[in-house]
Amino acid sequence: MGIMDTLSLGxxxxxxxxxxxxxxxRLPSALEDLTGPAxxxxxxxxxxxxSGQTEFDLDQPKPRMHMYRIVLAEGQRxxxxxxxxxxxxxxxxxxxxxxxxxxxxxxxxxxxxDLSPExxxxx
Numbered sequence: 168m169g170i171m172d173t174l175s176l177g178x179x180x181x182x183x184x185x186x187x188x189x190x191x192x193r194l195p196s197a198l199e200d201l202t203g204p205a206x207x208x209x210x211x212x213x214x215x216x217x218s219g220q221t222e223f224d225l226d227q228p229k230p231r232m233h234m235y236r237i238v239l240a241e242g243q244r245x246x247x248x249x250x251x252x253x254x255x256x257x258x259x260x261x262x263x264x265x266x267x268x269x270x271x272x273x274x275x276x277x278x279x280x281d282l283s284p285e286x287x288x289x290x
Contacts, residue, residue: 183270190274193244198279201253209234209250215242231255235263239271257281 195201203209210222216237223234238250256263260282264272276283 186270187274190271191278193242193247194274194278195244195248198253198257198281200248201251201256202248203250203252203255205252205255211237211250212246215246215250217241225255228259232259232263232266235259236266239263239267239275 204225206225208222208224211234213221216234220233223230225231225234235251235256238246242250261284264276264282264284267275
């Protein structure tokens, strides 16, 4: 039973379903919609990077991975499209998927089979 079924029956939705729906609503329509920069320095707005570091060098693996974690966890749909780059996301997903929450990982891999572990092994 999905969140909409639960709500239509007048039942409270489980917290895990609310969180899952929140992340699903942030997904782009397609990975090709991720048109963010692939190089250089990016400064995230405070509504995304509200705690700590806000500037990231995409040419360095650790800062890039850190920025992607933040955007996946905190960014809205427009932020995801503006700051994430399709090729970088796909390339670093095998590691990044271990650094994000299980909910974020499951939502993205369910929506985009190219990100699933099976797709990575077949590449």
